[in-house]
Amino acid sequence: VPVVGVLALQGDVREHVSALRAEGADARPVRRPEELADVDGIVLPGGESTTMAKLAARSGLLEPLREALRAGLPAYGTCAGMILLADRLVDAPPGQPTVGGLDITVRRNAFGRQVDSFESGVELAGVDGGPLQAVFIRAPWVEEAGPGVEVLGRVVGGAADGRIVAVRQGNVVATSFHPELTGDRRVHALFVDVVRRHLAEQAGSVQSEHAG
Numbered sequence: 001v002p003v004v005g006v007l008a009l010q011g012d013v014r015e016h017v018s019a020l021r022a023e024g025a026d027a028r029p030v031r032r033p034e035e036l037a038d039v040d041g042i043v044l045p046g047g048e049s050t051t052m053a054k055l056a057a058r059s060g061l062l063e064p065l066r067e068a069l070r071a072g073l074p075a076y077g078t079c080a081g082m083i084l085l086a087d088r089l090v091d092a093p094p095g096q097p098t099v100g101g102l103d104i105t106v107r108r109n110a111f112g113r114q115v116d117s118f119e120s121g122v123e124l125a126g127v128d129g130g131p132l133q134a135v136f137i138r139a140p141w142v143e144e145a146g147p148g149v150e151v152l153g154r155v156v157g158g159a160a161d162g163r164i165v166a167v168r169q170g171n172v173v174a175t176s177f178h179p180e181l182t183g184d185r186r187v188h189a190l191f192v193d194v195v196r197r198h199l200a201e202q203a204g205s206v207q208s209e210h211a212g
């Protein structure tokens, strides 16, 4: 059973833990560096990215998270979590640190103050069964994505038509919206599958090392 941590410094941790458990993962909160060492994948929840980044730095998790992602640990970020996974930010407080790992530029609170939150159907590449009901809460969007980034979903219609709100780069997935709040677990299922495949690949390469 894949062990999937949820960064539990701030934000909607419980909702992610339940969704991951329902998809067959051993989900557990991660608050300390030692706990990060035990997981096969990590979820960065929604919440407030400035606060989360500060708490991550204070609890000594920021650098270990960066290293873990560089070493290939699968990660999934929703909303504030997407902000933390971005290599570059716009409209963030100067010096707000990120974990990084995704070659994207993310704009914080991109949809504007007048539309604090809204819902919209978003079709995701690689997710069957029709559009997801995407819940956006003071959400970011992806302003620019590097060549190695796969765009999984965009807003359709309205003032933000065409804006990128879901991406994947290797084992790292991010959405501007919050599937953990809707009971639709298709993105969590996708992520648990990413973690399972990564585990299987690692087991395979360990085996061939021993065989060789």
Ligand code: GLN
Binding pocket: 045, 046, 047, 048, 049, 050, 078, 079, 080, 081, 083, 108, 109, 137, 138, 139, 140
């Ligand atoms: N606006 C928040 C931030 O900048 C993100 C909001 C959310 O996670 N729902 O961190």
